[in-house]
Amino acid sequence: MYDVVIIGAGVIGCAIARELSRYQLHVLVLDQASDVCEGTSKANSGIIHAGYDATPGTSKAHYNVRGNPLVYQWAQELSVPCKNNTSLVLAFSEADLPKIAALIERGRQNGVKGLRTISREEVLGREPQVNPAIAGALLAETGGIVSPYGLTIALAEHAAVNGVEFRLDCQVQALSQRTDPNGRKAHFEVQSAQGLIQARAIVNAAGVFADVIHNSLSQDTLTISARRGEYWMLDKRIGAQFSATLFQLPTDKGKGILVTPTVEQTLILGPTSDFVPDKTDTRTTAAKQEEILATAALTWPGLRQDSFITSFSGLRAHLAEGDFRVGRAPDVPGYYLAAGMESPGLTAAPAIAIDLAEQIASDFDLVLKPDFQPPPRPIPGFSLEQLADPTQMDLLAAEIARDPAMGRLVCRCEQVTEAQIRAAIRRPVGARTLDGIKRRTRANMGRCQGGFCTPRILEILAEELDCDITTLTKSGGQSRILMGRLGVEP
Numbered sequence: 001m002y003d004v005v006i007i008g009a010g011v012i013g014c015a016i017a018r019e020l021s022r023y024q025l026h027v028l029v030l031d032q033a034s035d036v037c038e039g040t041s042k043a044n045s046g047i048i049h050a051g052y053d054a055t056p057g058t059s060k061a062h063y064n065v066r067g068n069p070l071v072y073q074w075a076q077e078l079s080v081p082c083k084n085n086t087s088l089v090l091a092f093s094e095a096d097l098p099k100i101a102a103l104i105e106r107g108r109q110n111g112v113k114g115l116r117t118i119s120r121e122e123v124l125g126r127e128p129q130v131n132p133a134i135a136g137a138l139l140a141e142t143g144g145i146v147s148p149y150g151l152t153i154a155l156a157e158h159a160a161v162n163g164v165e166f167r168l169d170c171q172v173q174a175l176s177q178r179t180d181p182n183g184r185k186a187h188f189e190v191q192s193a194q195g196l197i198q199a200r201a202i203v204n205a206a207g208v209f210a211d212v213i214h215n216s217l218s219q220d221t222l223t224i225s226a227r228r229g230e231y232w233m234l235d236k237r238i239g240a241q242f243s244a245t246l247f248q249l250p251t252d253k254g255k256g257i258l259v260t261p262t263v264e265q266t267l268i269l270g271p272t273s274d275f276v277p278d279k280t281d282t283r284t285t286a287a288k289q290e291e292i293l294a295t296a297a298l299t300w301p302g303l304r305q306d307s308f309i310t311s312f313s314g315l316r317a318h319l320a321e322g323d324f325r326v327g328r329a330p331d332v333p334g335y336y337l338a339a340g341m342e343s344p345g346l347t348a349a350p351a352i353a354i355d356l357a358e359q360i361a362s363d364f365d366l367v368l369k370p371d372f373q374p375p376p377r378p379i380p381g382f383s384l385e386q387l388a389d390p391t392q393m394d395l396l397a398a399e400i401a402r403d404p405a406m407g408r409l410v411c412r413c414e415q416v417t418e419a420q421i422r423a424a425i426r427r428p429v430g431a432r433t434l435d436g437i438k439r440r441t442r443a444n445m446g447r448c449q450g451g452f453c454t455p456r457i458l459e460i461l462a463e464e465l466d467c468d469i470t471t472l473t474k475s476g477g478q479s480r481i482l483m484g485r486l487g488v489e490p
């Protein structure tokens with residue numbers, strides 16, 4: 001019997017797991033995917049939102065504003081790439097300026113510090129590539145960017161070194177709460193793809209499927225719709241065009257199309273915002289990619305397509321009430337939820353995790369561990385700056401002498417070595433798939449999108465996992481990469 005079973009290994013589930021791992025508890029995280037961070041947490045804008053956008057008084061506003069400084073703090077603690085690059089909301093005409101003032105007032109009501117209007121000249125001084133036709137902008141000093149998969153994986157690893165178990169490829173198929181002989185609500189039974197699991201408490205962090213989990217336990221039913229956001233990603237060759245995140249004014253569909261650098265120095269454009277009936281449909285479409293181009297060109301008239309390297313999309317988990325639902329479910333003791341986690345769920349994750357862990361700790365009289373372990377050290381490697389710096393050559397040579405795999409380059413675009421790929425597989429909650437390697441090392445994420453390095457990564461994965469190379473997948477399930485061996489009889 002587990003004390004707590006967390007359903008969903010996205011940023012919310014992993015953040016809660018890490019917070020619960022501070023207590024003397026037996027915690028299990030389940031996910032139907034073959035890796036952590038295979039849902040919405042891998043495909044979003046990666047913005048640390050300041051908090052001026054959410055309606056005052058909502059859970060979104062509360063957790064966004066509390067979460068913002070915590071993301072910076074957690075990213076530093078966990079060695080996750082993160083930058084306080086600031087955000088700008090552009091006014092394209094004089095008529096937009098009152099809307100900027102209204103956003104500042106909303107931010108003030110939410111308790112956001114560091115918001116002000118800046119002039120057209122100040123915007124262009126900071127961001128010379130921005131459309132010179134703008135009238136001014138909102139500057140949010142606390143806005144930033146973070147690696148969303150870096151944060152999620154680091155949280156999972158830190159939870160794992162503190163005893164949390166992870167069971168992947170483990171879909172929850174049914175859920176019920178037992179009643180004891182006195183008619184009182186007792187433990188939970190989770191029917192999963194890997195058999196029956198029992199737990200004293202359940203945390204629902206199942207993203208777009210949190211309604212399915214919730215409705216199997218609670219009478220107070222929820223409906224979550226998937227609202228897809230598509231993106232373009234541009235090569236790091238032009239990533240330095242902008243330093244801040246550039247928003248247009250928000251609409252009723254969300255925060256609009258942004259242009260932002262990422263922590264890896266690429267640029268992303270997007271996201272669109274459209275409901276899709278299938279909650280697994282993460283396609284990108286020609287029509288929406290055109291829409292992004294047309295809208296982003298308003299922010300960045302110099303936008304050219306020759307640096308586009310890929311497109312991707314993520315699904316917002318939209319609750320009809322338009323807000324997050326976080327906390328205890330009143331009609332099901334021992335059941336906790338974090339549902340409706342659309343934007344700014346990434347920013348809010350630390351604050352939500354702290355609150356939920358405190359609620360569970362208080363309900364179950366939990367005791368803190370005396371020997372809570374620090375996070376594992378990041379995967380060793382050389383930054384692109386180090387590789388370009390002649391004064392670092394002796395250090396590099398010494399590292400390569402110590403471990404020759406540090407000198408064998410596998411991904412040329414992102415300069416990832418064999419040693420880093422092996423380390424990504426050997427880590428707590430290590431990579432088992434090609435995408436798992438990608439999110440832990442960036443191999444496959446560069447200009448060639450894996451065209452050169454994929455075969456070697458697969459060989460290393462097969463060696464490390466001691467499996468037949470043809471069984472390896474891109475991201476679990478049916479996504480096999482190799483169909484067989486030429487010249488080998490079946």
Ligand SMILES: Cc1cc2nc3c(=O)[nH]c(=O)nc-3n(C[C@H](O)[C@H](O)[C@H](O)COP(=O)(O)OP(=O)(O)OC[C@H]3O[C@@H](n4cnc5c(N)ncnc54)[C@H](O)[C@@H]3O)c2cc1C
Nearest residue numbers: 008010012032039040041044045047172207229345346347
């Ligand atoms: C387009 C877009 C842009 C965004 N931009 C930002 C941003 O810039 N800043 C920001 O703060 N937020 C942003 N967000 C929001 C943020 O990405 C989400 O709030 C956050 O990632 C949600 O995390 P999660 O853990 O709830 O969901 P997920 O990451 O989706 O995790 C849920 C997990 O549950 C698992 N699961 C579901 N059902 C089952 C089952 N039956 N059994 C087992 N496992 C199951 C899934 O496999 C999945 O791994 C954006 C979202 C989108 C879509």
